[in-house]
Amino acid sequence: DAGITQSPRHKVTETGTPVTLRCHQTENHRYMYWYRQDPGHGLRLIHYSYGVKDTDKGEVSDGYSVSRSKTEDFLLTLESATSSQTSVYFCAISDSTSGGGETQYFGPGTRLLVL
Amino acid sequence: DQQVKQNSPSLSVQEGRISILNCDYTNSMFDYFLWYKKYPAEGPTFLISISSIKDKNEDGRFTVFLNKSAKHLSLHIVPSQPGDSAVYFCAAHRAQKLVFGQGTRLTINP
Numbered sequence: 001d002a003g004i005t006q007s008p009r010h011k012v013t014e015t016g017t018p019v020t021l022r023c024h025q026t027e028n029h030r031y032m033y034w035y036r037q038d039p040g041h042g043l044r045l046i047h048y049s050y051g052v053k054d055t056d057k058g059e060v061s062d063g064y065s066v067s068r069s070k071t072e073d074f075l076l077t078l079e080s081a082t083s084s085q086t087s088v089y090f091c092a093i094s095d096s097t098s099g100g101g102e103t104q105y106f107g108p109g110t111r112l113l114v115l
Numbered sequence: 116d117q118q119v120k121q122n123s124p125s126l127s128v129q130e131g132r133i134s135i136l137n138c139d140y141t142n143s144m145f146d147y148f149l150w151y152k153k154y155p156a157e158g159p160t161f162l163i164s165i166s167s168i169k170d171k172n173e174d175g176r177f178t179v180f181l182n183k184s185a186k187h188l189s190l191h192i193v194p195s196q197p198g199d200s201a202v203y204f205c206a207a208h209r210a211q212k213l214v215f216g217q218g219t220r221l222t223i224n225p
Contacts, residue, residue: 031211044215106159
């Protein structure tokens with residue numbers, strides 16, 4: 001299994017509070033991703049990173065920001081959490097040097113409840 | 116617009132028989148297609164992939180078929196086992212990003 005951890009694994013917060021989720025990898029992979037999983041939608045890309053300090057938006061980026069100051073860490077921040085951000089969040093990594101770099105490996109997920 | 120679609124939310128198959136999961140896509144620029152398996156409370160795990168220049172890829176009990184003219188791919192699991200019960204996601208790759216379908220819940224009955 002790829003060395004990916006996510007913290008916290010579960011969080012309950014209130015509307016309007018800031019929340020930061022952390023993804024940590026030990027594989028030294030260049031690419032890191034944040035997804036959210038919701039019923040009926042599969043996994044949707046929030047933001048991704050293609051290197052330290054290099055990030056870009058995904059399909060559902062509104063209300064989220066990210067930072068990557070080290071290869072191994074990718075942070076997802078909800079500046080002011082809303083109930084619509086209640087979801088399961090997954091981090092993924094990929095290595096552009098392997099084949100087409102198409103395979104992504106996922107962390108265990110963070111379940112976030114915004115009350 | 117949904118670029119990758121899995122039109123069957125659920126599928127029930129008897130143990131030992133073949134499971135066939137389907138996926139349709141709209142963007143002809145996708146260069147790889149992947150299948151992931153997900154158990155409850157765990158992250159998705161990679162199962163098998165296929166390049167857009169191939170039409171079949173096999174790995175043990177799992178075979179993925181790609182029909183580019185129909186923009187359709189399928190995952191065959193033979194024989195199906197109880198441990199195969201999970202949610203299966205198809206995904207399409209382009210420019211270091213994946214687009215996922217909605218998922219199909221596969222249940223293998225004894």
